[in-house]
Amino acid sequence: xxxxxxxxxxxxxxxxxxxxxxxxxxxxxxxxxxxxxxxxxxxxxxxxxxxxxxxxxxxxxxxxxxxxxxxxxxxxxxxxxxxxxxxxxxxxxxxxxxxxxxxxxxxxxxxxxxxxxxxxxxxxxxxxxxxxxxxxxxxxxxxxxxxxxxxxxxxxxxxxxxxxxxxxxxxxxxxxxxxxxxxxxxxxxxxxxxxxxxxxxxxxxxxxxxxxxxxxxxxxxxxxxxxxxxxxxxxxxxxxxxxxxxxxxxxxxxxxxxxxxxxxxxxxxxxxxxxxxxxxxxxxxxxxxxxxxxxxxxxxxxxxxxxxxxxxxxxxxxxxxxxxxxxxxxxxxxxxxxxxxxxxxxxxxxxxxxxxxxxxxxxxxxxxxxxxxxxxxxxxxxxxxxxxxxxxxxx
Amino acid sequence: xxxxxxxxxxxxxxxxxxxxxxxxxxxxxxxxxxxxxxxxxxxxxxxxxxxxxxxxxxxxxxxxxxxxxxxxxxxxxxxxxxxxxxxxxxxxxxxxxxxxxxxxxxxxxxxxxxxxxxxxxxxxxxxxxxxxxxxxxxxxxxxxxxxxxxxxxxxxxxxxxx
Numbered sequence: 401x402x403x404x405x406x407x408x409x410x411x412x413x414x415x416x417x418x419x420x421x422x423x424x425x426x427x428x429x430x431x432x433x434x435x436x437x438x439x440x441x442x443x444x445x446x447x448x449x450x451x452x453x454x455x456x457x458x459x460x461x462x463x464x465x466x467x468x469x470x471x472x473x474x475x476x477x478x479x480x481x482x483x484x485x486x487x488x489x490x491x492x493x494x495x496x497x498x499x500x501x502x503x504x505x506x507x508x509x510x511x512x513x514x515x516x517x518x519x520x521x522x523x524x525x526x527x528x529x530x531x532x533x534x535x536x537x538x539x540x541x542x543x544x545x546x547x548x549x550x551x552x553x554x555x556x557x558x559x560x561x562x563x564x565x566x567x568x569x570x571x572x573x574x575x576x577x578x579x580x581x582x583x584x585x586x587x588x589x590x591x592x593x594x595x596x597x598x599x600x601x602x603x604x605x606x607x608x609x610x611x612x613x614x615x616x617x618x619x620x621x622x623x624x625x626x627x628x629x630x631x632x633x634x635x636x637x638x639x640x641x642x643x644x645x646x647x648x649x650x651x652x653x654x655x656x657x658x659x660x661x662x663x664x665x666x667x668x669x670x671x672x673x674x675x676x677x678x679x680x681x682x683x684x685x686x687x688x689x690x691x692x693x694x695x696x697x698x699x700x701x702x703x704x705x706x707x708x709x710x711x712x713x714x715x716x717x718x719x720x721x722x723x724x725x726x727x728x729x730x731x732x733x734x735x736x737x738x739x740x741x742x743x744x745x746x747x748x749x750x751x752x753x754x755x756x757x758x759x760x761x762x763x764x765x766x767x768x769x770x771x772x773x774x775x776x777x778x779x780x781x782x783x784x785x786x787x788x789x790x791x792x793x794x795x
Numbered sequence: 796x797x798x799x800x801x802x803x804x805x806x807x808x809x810x811x812x813x814x815x816x817x818x819x820x821x822x823x824x825x826x827x828x829x830x831x832x833x834x835x836x837x838x839x840x841x842x843x844x845x846x847x848x849x850x851x852x853x854x855x856x857x858x859x860x861x862x863x864x865x866x867x868x869x870x871x872x873x874x875x876x877x878x879x880x881x882x883x884x885x886x887x888x889x890x891x892x893x894x895x896x897x898x899x900x901x902x903x904x905x906x907x908x909x910x911x912x913x914x915x916x917x918x919x920x921x922x923x924x925x926x927x928x929x930x931x932x933x934x935x936x937x938x939x940x941x942x943x944x945x946x947x948x949x950x951x952x953x954x955x956x957x
Contacts, residue, residue, distance in 0.1 A: 401938075412821045416864060419824075424952040442822055450822045498862040498886055514864040514890040520952045528938040562809055563856035566885060596859065596884055651809060738861070739818035759813040759860060761836035766814070 401526040405491040408436040410477055410734075411443065411453045413496030413515045418460050420519025428464065430525035435466035436486060438477040441734045446741035475706025475732035478502035478674040479586065483706055485615035489604035490623045494521045499674045499756065500599075501592040505585035506612070507604035507622060509569075512593060532598050533568040533632035534625060535560070539576025541640035546790045548684065549584030550676055550754065550774035552576070553591040553600075554645040555637045558655030565597035568632050571625055572602050576639045582611045583680035590675035591756050594652040644790065646752075647772035650760040658777060661787045665697070667749040669782040670763070671775050672703025672730070673737040676754035679709055681775040686718040688779035688793055689725040695785030700727035701743045707732060727782065739763050745770070752781040796919070796943070798897055800850035800876040802912040805841065810853065811860040812887060821863060829865050830872035845873035850916075852908040853880035858887025867894050877916060879923060881905045892939055895947030899923065904930035918943075 407429075409417050414437055421429075429435050437457055442450035454471070461468035474480050478499055481487055489507030493500060496518040503510030513527060521527050537556055556570070570592045572585075580588065585602045592600025602608070604622035612620070625631075646661040648654040671677070671685050682704060694700045702722045704710040710732060713719050719729050728743075735742035737755040744764030745751055751763060751770050758770035773781075776790035783793050814836035816829070823829050834841045845851075851870065857880045858866065867890040870878075877897040891898035899916060904923040907930065908914060915924040916932060918940075923932045935943070945951035 413862065413864075415824060420949060423949045424956060426952070426956050447822070453822055453824075496862065498860065512862045512886055514862045514867075514886055514893060516864060516893040516948050517889060520893075520948050523952055523956055528942065530936045530938075562859055563882065563884065566856065566882065593860075593886075596856065598885060738821070739813070740821065741819075744819075757811075757813065757860060759811040759836075761817050762813045766836045 402492055402529045404434065404494045404521050404525050404527065406434050406436065406486060406493045407518065407521040408438060408477060408481065409496030409518050410441050411439045411457050412441045413518060414457050415453050416515035417496055417518035417522060420516045421522045424519060424523050426523035429466060429522045432465040434525065435464065435522060436481065437461045437466060438469045438474050438480060439471050440474065440476050441738070442740050443471045443733050444731065473707060475709070476674045476677060476734060478590070479677065479705035482506060482586065483708060488612060488616050488620035489608060490621060494518065494527055498593045499590055501597065502586055502590040502674055504592065504599040504601040505582060505589040506608055507602060509599055511598050534629065535565050535568045535570050535633045535635060536631040537570055537572045538574035538634065538636045539572065539639055540574050540636060541576060541638050543576065543639045544642065546644050546776045547639070547642050548774040548776065549580055549587035551642055551645045552637065552639070553588040554647055554655045554772065555642060556635060557591060557595045557653050558645070559635055560595055562594060562651055562653040563596045565592065565595040568597055570595065570597045570600040572600065577602060578605060581680060582607060583678035586678060587675050591652065594756060644774060644777050646777070646787065647758055649758055649769040649771065652757060652772060658787065658789055661771065662789065664750060664771065664787040666752050666781045666786055667698060668743070668745060668751040669698060669700040669778050670736060670743060670751060670753040670755060671778050672705065673734065673755040674705065675756045676775055677703055677705030677709065679712055681754060682709065682713045682718050684775040685779040686721045688776055688783065688790060689727070690721050692725060692783045694726040694782045697785040698782055700782040701730055701736065702727050703730045703735060704732055736763055752778045752787060754778050796897070798850070798877045798916040800914055801848045802852045802908040802910060802914055803844045803849045804852045804908060804910045808855040809859055810837065810857050812858055812863050812866050813860055816863060816866045816869060821865060823865070826868040826872040829869040833866070833869040833873065845875055847874040849875045850914045851875050851878045852905055853878060855881040857883050859884035862886045864890050864894065867891050867896055871896055879905050879908065879914065892942050893948035897943060899932050901930060901932050
């Protein structure tokens, strides 16, 4: 069994986990200071049933004495937990959401679990975990214009496939990894699960230290693979040869260079979610949208990942750029990313989305098509009403 | 443990949890309601084949994607006996183990099974019979065998918490 340094869940996984814990006949969580609840999936409540889940989560959190981030005070769990200083390198984190691997960006072994697992973590602070293998991913060379963290991870998934990292963790390294900002590392680690990985780790370095400075208590220590570590596989991605990529419907592993998707007509563009709803993504989006308009055949939704990102974007005038261009700006929520609410797709509609999954029906109708791409590509598609190279629209 | 039943084959590889249980229904908490949405985004008619006789046979990387336990809750609500597949995505497999739904990564057995095949799984012998042909049931980590023997993570944790 592996000890948890932090356990968290959301308004979908949490209430089921509370019930599991009850059925385990454990009344109190193992350590209230190590448990966090975040309302982010069906927020603001889409219906009475969702509101009920959120109410129950709030009451449970109060009764257990754990931290609860309510609507309007938090945001999307993974981005939020980093921002709020819950994550330091070397931590073991159990999250009731598959994209918990996002937190590997800060060097934590953070892994997604189902609600019964989370119930046991809440009860006893531990989960069962066979030792995973490690796939080493080396990013070499320098990124070209309009290429972001999103493209790096899409390149990896395209290379090893959607089940390629099953029973393994991904460990990112190389000069191209070191050069990434934390926002971009979050985007990379976020989609590790799309290759089947248990988490996606960036060993902590100076960039990590700078990000954590002032957010967390000092005293953490970086973890990395030993010099003589044996890897299950090594993957090398040459960034100097990488163009913006698109994951075509209906699998995150259907990855092609953008050139192969040019001209695809688009009805909706979505910028947001736990992979690409950061300040970096919003700034990239604004670079493209500033002084331009969303194409008439298209609608655009921008979802800052957290309340603090929302406020920062407001302060920088980015929200005004979006709204002036004819985009909608939403409160932080998982929203339409998982087909919950706040912008789901109709049959026959095609979307470009900065989210992490394009499974059939993921964002609404099973007859809709979702193309995954970075924020530059998404914003450029909104302007053109079709997939174009962002360099064509200009920055 | 002996598990017996008739194969219900879910066609295809990389069948994700979104098609098996669309996100819009994630606010449902009652397994009796969840079962009515199982396979909604894939092929709702598969539901008609499920029942207490069913052993669900799957392809490669079955259950990739979301950690939503609703899929496994719904399979259990249909009283499915077990799953036999070529391979499973990690969280999905964990959810099966944790909820006491026996899951077997047995590629040869899975490939041999046809709709309606008679399947008999003997975990002690490590064998899976498919229409009387015998295939190996690969060994599982000790902790998985332990949780399985306890009937899932709820009884297992309940015992441990005492």
